[in-house]
Amino acid sequence: MSVISVNNISKKYIIKHQGKQQANVKDAMSGFTNALFGGRNKVEDEEFWALTDISFEVEKGDRLGLIGSNGAGKSTLLKILSRITEPTSGNIRMKGRLASLLEVGTGFHQELTGRENIYLNGAILGMRRTEINKHFDAIVDFAGIERFLDTPVKRYSSGMYVRLGFAIAAHLEPEILIVDEVLAVGDADFQKKSLGKMKDVSNSGRTLLFVSHNLTAVQGLCNKGAFLQHGKLKSFGEVGNVINEYVQSVSKFKLSQTWATPEIAPGTDDIRIKRIEIRPTVELKTSYIDVRIPLKIELEFWSMIEDADLNISVFLYTMAGECIFNIGSNPKNMKKGIVRGEVDIPGSFLNDGSYYLSVMIVKDSATPLFFFEDAIAFEIQDFREETAWYGKWPGAIRPLFIPVNTWQQELL
């Protein structure tokens, strides 16, 4: 049975341009009277479609994860579903009591005490007084603010504030729960707690709509996914497939580069790069690389030097530009021709995140012949099993100490 049925939802916003914005008194007056009497504005403004023609169904008990880049329309869709704003066209049918949690502590008043704010926030989220009374002790306990119950929340630390806000929301008992990126706030401990609570919600058979940039959390919590791009629904269905498609579409990384002739290839008079590639060494079940997958870096270059001791060196960086490691091969005597080298990056070594790498070709272990910077960029997705925690795993590497084969090189 579908509890939410979204039919051809579109949402238009009017973007006012600074220059045109009621430049004279006459325009301003006509805008004002039109607002009063419901006429149309003569001033032409640019239309922006935040959502176009979105349709999907959510079954009872589904946990739907909404994913997409910034500006894809996720928040607009949530706002329409939460009835905060109306769609420009289309309609939504919804069965059951709905609560939306677009931020933690909505409507908290700084001057009021913790106790007063529990009742205020509860009522705003749609709880009845009797319900709040029933859960009052549990809320206070969950938030851990017993001692400060009668202190105005303006004196709370930001941590206490967020905990109290979440504690109230966590004790809502709606049939449909809509949650926006609330997990982005708070420390790791709080994120763990809140995700655990969301898991409870989903396990209890209620319907959950969840927006997050944290794909790990979406994967762990949701059974269905919806991928929005530029206001359109790109894909909808089983969460793994949807995440696949999303990751593929946003990945702007170059996993290989090839040059046909030395003339156009990057390099110097001594060295010209022919090909550089990073690829998984096992067959992938997904369309992306996750933390378990072993990788191989391959490099081919034209060597124009008759006879030299060459070695190759690779530098791996995080997106922030921090070097994680540098491995060089042993120098090897090479004739003129095409030289090929490869190095393995074992699976379960790098953490999830984005990386780029540079390679350097060195002569006689001392003279750099060519430093090929930012040669390749790639992204590693998270993978976790049997865990209740989906926060970002810290660090650039996540090693499971596996013996490493370093550079091999040969003359082709």
Add this chain to the structure above:
Amino acid sequence: MDSSSKEVLISNGKSALHYWREVWQSRELFWILAKRDILVRYKQTVLGVAWSIIRPLLTALVMVFAFGKIAKLDEDTSIAYMLVVMPGVIVWLFFSQSLAQISNSIVGNTNLVSKVYFPRLIVPLSSLMIGLLDAIIAFGLFVLLCFWYQYIPDWKIIFAPVFMFLAYMGAFGFGLIAAVLNVKYRDVGQIIPFMIQFGYFVSPIAYTSELVQTNLNQTSYGDWFYLLYTINPVAGSIDGLRWSLLGDFSAFNFQSFISLVIFDIVTLVISIRMFRKNENSFVDYI
């Protein structure tokens, strides 16, 4: 209540199917928002609720001094001028405060309106409660003053709530229009305080409508000016309250009463329609 059977339809330009039922169901939120406004108001003040007495008392004293003693309006009144001024002060403070609150209610609650759904009408409705509480306290002050001046109002006092209600409706209708416009045009937020300041002088707070009529009759087009004067809903409310509280002091002013009722009905109809038409898109413009 079986909520699971309830189906909600979200589409363009339609407020909820059972609009008024939903408003009624949100009465707990109504009370808690009203309570919030009242609780917050005197936080961190030394005198607290006493301010609700000090304000009307000081206003009335200044009026008695300026209009009664200096302008010598108190010379030919049969009862203490303080008692003549009080109904004016009660209505005026109630009306002006409610108007200011309600016209700012949507914009002032942006954090709620942009994050949670509830029938939006709850916000302006609840913002009036604070003024109502003040009016009740000011009314208590009037009763005390009656003891002080040893004056006993007659049976007509039972109509006092009627005129307070009509004043409330006037402030609600007019303020609600302002609240809707204020979402898009913040100019309204600038105009309202000015209108309140202006209204202070054209409303019969420290003088009476009889006086206005007598003086206007001596000028050409006096009837037209008087008609214009009675369009002000505050005039009708004050006249009515004086009639009900001050015994034989003032006769019932039909002209200002009728224009008050017309004003209330017209603004209420327009404002509710405007509000329902715009409430679902507040967040897009706020």
